[in-house]
Amino acid sequence: MTSEIEVEHGPTPGRTPNLTSSDPYAVLGLVRGASPREIKRAYFDLVRQYPPEQHPDTFKLIRAAYERLRTVDAKAETDLFLFQPPYPWEPRKRKGKIDLDFHPEDVWLVLQQHGDLGRTDFKSDHRPVKL
DSSP: OOSSSOOSSSSSSTTOTTOSSSOHHHHHOOOOOOOOHHHHHHHHHHHHSSOTOOOOHHHHHHHHHHHHHHHOOHHHHHHHHHHHHOOOOOOOOOOOOOOOHHHHHHHHHHHHHHHSOOOOGGGGGGGOOOO
């Protein structure tokens, strides 16, 4: 009796791994949202194609991609960052230096704000005279 399930050897047709990508799905040659079974199968197909004894650098890339998708938690975190990448790190910017130089226009502004220099209406200073 022959079984209806065919055993495939080698890479799955239609799957082309991109070993230069930073996307773990592309490295394994999968579409996003692949099932754990498909992830595992793609990993083992690539390990057979690129054994660690003959292709150690390629195997490291494949293994790192598989580790990012192996567990449900790791896959969820990877999917989150693939959907919305983290913000690039930027060092804190230093505040500019304080200008300690003397500027006569600053004195004029202070006198106008806190004194009578800029005022033109003095009616509030005078009260009507009561007899």
